[in-house]
Amino acid sequence: MKANRNSPVFSWLLLLLLSHLCLRINVQSTEMPSVQFKAVNLGGWLVTEGWITPSLFDRIYNSDLLDGTQVQFMSTAWGKYLCAEKGGASTIAANSSKASDWETFKLWRVSDDQFQFRVFNKQFIGLDGGGGPGSPIVAVATMPGESETFQIIRNPGNPNRVHIKALSNEMFLQAKSEDIVTADFGGEPGWEDSSKAVFVMNFFGNSLQGEYQVTNGYGTGRAAQVMQDHWNTFIVEDDFAFIAKSGLNAVRIPVGWWTATNPTPAPFVAGSLDVLDRAFSWAENYGLKVILDLHAPPYSQNRGDHSGTRDGTIEFGSTQETIDKTVEVIELFSARYASSESLAAVGLINEPSAPAVSLDVLARYYEAGYAAVRRHSPTAYVIMSNRLHSTTPTELLPLANGRSRTVIDVHYYNLLSSGFNNWTVQQNIDYIYQTRASELNTLTSASGPLSFVGEWVAELNVTNAGPEDYKRFARAQLEVYGRASFGWAYWTLKNVNPHWSLRWMIENGYITI
Template sequence: MKQLWRINETAFNFRVFGKQFIGVDTDGNGIGIVAISKAPGHSETFEILRNSDDKNRVRIKASNGYYLQAKTEEVVTADSQGNKGWGDDDPSVFVMKMTGRLEGEFQVTNGYGPENAPQVMREHWRTFIVEKDFKFISQNGLNAVRIPVGWWIASDPTPPPPFVGGSLQALDNAFQWAKKYGLKVIIDLHAAPGSQNGWEHSGSRDSSQEWGKTDETITQTVAVIDFLASRYANSPSLYAVELINEPLSPGATLSSVIEYYKAGYAAVRRHTSTAFVVMSNRLGPMKPRELFPIASGFKRSVIDVHYYNLFEDMFNNMTVQQNIDFVYNNRSSQLNYVTTSNGPLTFVGEWVAEWQVVGAGKEDYQRLAEAQMEVYGRASFGWAYWTLKNVNKHWSLEWMINNGYIKL
């Protein structure tokens, strides 16, 4: 299995196990294929040509001008003229199967490229979340917004490629609208340098999780928090800074997370003594109270937990009532365990009225939403729905409110 790094519409790099890149062996006979480079260059860049009748059938052109071909089941060389047909008997024809695809901001901007990505993203920022949305939020009984941002916002307006400038202005606009409509803002660092969980929403290029494995990624992340805290410390709308979203265990170790939280908290406190500092519990193998020793020593600290009746096999065959009972029993117990009188505040920073139940009706969704709001309403810092707008209607709080599924 290879991870495909897209350069443009036809040029790609292939990253394999050990995070090494496939390339032509320039130190050998010039046709051998090796995986020894940790960074892609000219020799590690390939052109993919697709069969017009079957896009899964491809030829792969190497930097030496020849096509790859399979000599045996274990040996591939770059020495084919590639001028035959597209049949199974041609060793230069490969069948390419995509086993997974990321669809985050990295993929959007990288996919559209430097010429088109700026226009695409500017249009998105101009139209997706606008002032009337903040008015809608304030008119429907909500008092705050949790806004996810990527680490590259600190380099705006010239972030490192493929990201494009404009996200900082979008956040500035959000603070202006929040002030106008009396809302508070929680800035959520959703994507950290190197990716803290390998998922598309953390800015990962190929599902790799590198954050926290070097001091550099932590130092760079602290600098982003310092930038954000400095910029918005004097805004009456700044309510909290969330230092990172969903660091994933075991890749994100407890020691690296604690090291970062200490430095991130200090960065916020250099600029504001009143903003809350939110620390996300790790996902994956972890102990729910593992952040208590550090968080309890901080002033105005918050632990963020995310509760979804999704993403785990245990929910696959649950009925409507079993899902609702799980919220009232299991989620309530989990939240009570991390909500203490003398510890950090608790925040259910993400939840959604969605599940794996097939054929559920409106009343079923209403009951699920009501159960979660009742239980998560006991969190001492409150809750946040994921998300305000979404093409999947139950994930859109706006749609759920407008269509009577959720009443606040």
């Protein structure tokens, strides 16, 4: 019998079918968690950040000369800076009156006092043609070797006054003229200004203090014990008990790619995977969920300490290999923890930086990373982080829509850009209720991916702000970020800076969950 399209029965059947389809689309898109996550980040634990735990670097010799440190060298004889002509792929001169990009070199640390110098265009300073007498210093090597390795010898009375000795010929770098720099000064150069082998070493920008810096700074042998001691004491089982009794129900754990890799690649040291296993066990013991977040992929996605970078160069997405290697890491973590009752979500990558990481690159990675998680878990949420510095907070919505259990992660700080300078406490609070709330609302819909404020903190860039100011600021964020459909995570549980430490904030009455 053919249905009459004008009959009430047909209309009812059509409505039922459409309702069923809408329900299926809604379930597939949102699949809300049974409980909104109120989490804390365990930052500075398995991925080192020196500003969180500065004492971790205390026993490193030449701790101001770690990997990625940017230095400039001024010849005392000429009063000019060493310069990589054309930014690289050419000679080194001593002819710059002012120091800028071409005069700035990134250190690759080889030992306590031996280094390689990376120039603006990513080549390394070395001895031309094997370094015979009078051979110029050039920046042409794309990967450094012995000819590109130098010893920095510091003046005991003035450590920024240095000699630079070439490892390959045991002779000192000298600026023979403003246009010619060689490594053929024999004997003792002395420390007089007139010596052509004396340079003043200036530091540029902020130094990196991440996992690469701490492990390579100590050297693999010493680093193994230092890191094991840190892992065993910085976060302990009692912290998980505290988290649970404080009203939180989850932890977000930043991890690095080396944790999932066996054998662990130097200079990173083995052991963090066992610690991560322990964290999952503690989470199960105290009824907590784990949000596993890849903070440091094999190739840096931003210039931060937490990206595992050696020198601040962003390489994630530069080739397909960088994407494939990162997917492999997600696959390893997903396979290992998919059966854990505590696993709630996998964050595919933390804070990729725009425009260095393009939206097209990120979309290709997120699609492959999502598939890697799904090969092992149909239930774990997959978190896609918004790009740092992107002006379009909704740019990931088309990618995440239609995929099961997807979450978009945003990070909200009121102090990491100059835009918040000179604001009052009330202006900061108003910004939370107005701008942050509005942006979060655009990301939170009934049929799209879930929203997650994966990092926030009750710290203010306000002079003389008092305890009540911090309490009001924290309450405003708890109220607004509580509207995120997936939840939020405070940065971080422990920190030498008290307002960044949720444990300190709770114990001292600033925050109540």
